[in-house]
Amino acid sequence: MKLTDLYNKVISKEPYNDMRVFFDDYESFEEIPLVSRYSRLKHLMNEMSRNGVSDFLTGLALFVLNTLRLLEVSRDKDVFFAVSFTDFAGLEEQGVLIPNIFIYTKPASVGFLEEVRKNDRGLASKEMKEVKKRFSSCGAETAFDFYESRFYDAACAEEIVRIFAVPRTF
Numbered sequence: 617m618k619l620t621d622l623y624n625k626v627i628s629k630e631p632y633n634d635m636r637v638f639f640d641d642y643e644s645f646e647e648i649p650l651v652s653r654y655s656r657l658k659h660l661m662n663e664m665s666r667n668g669v670s671d672f673l674t675g676l677a678l679f680v681l682n683t684l685r686l687l688e689v690s691r692d693k694d695v696f697f698a699v700s701f702t703d704f705a706g707l708e709e710q711g712v713l714i715p716n717i718f719i720y721t722k723p724a725s726v727g728f729l730e731e732v733r734k735n736d737r738g739l740a741s742k743e744m745k746e747v748k749k750r751f752s753s754c755g756a757e758t759a760f761d762f763y764e765s766r767f768y769d770a771a772c773a774e775e776i777v778r779i780f781a782v783p784r785t786f
């Protein structure tokens with residue numbers, strides 16, 4: 617696989633092509649998916665298995681997250697970054713787990729993270745197991761704390777599941 621193909625067919629079409637998107641002023645949190653269109657996965661799926669694509673995207677999320685941490689210091693910004701997973705229906709349909717980069721201003725994120733920790737049931741749901749499996753495949757499971765947020769949204773009549781992978785430095 618050529619990295620230039622990955623850039624041209626996937627990354628160049630995503631908002632994080634310009635890393636400044638992660639440092640915009642957001643009123644609350646924002647989640648930016650690494651791949652926003654399933655059609656962009658075709659290039660990766662031609663190169664590897666569906667599990668391989670999920671692992672590759674998790675590794676790419678870790679690379680982006682590490683880059684953001686370095687940029688945060690150089691920009692003197694105070695931002696909370698994590699990796700989040702929300703599209704578990706897409707995982708069932710496409711067979712690929714797509715990570716998001718989760719962004720929250722740090723002062724507000726303290727209360728947010730405490731609330732997520734408090735509400736996390738500590739259960740090993742199938743979604744949590746899938747996320748941890750991806751981090752384990754990348755050799756990074758022990759560098760993160762994992763939290764699950766699960767609630768029923770009456771507006772869409774669905775259960776909303778979000779898994780957060782928070783670097784242990786927070």
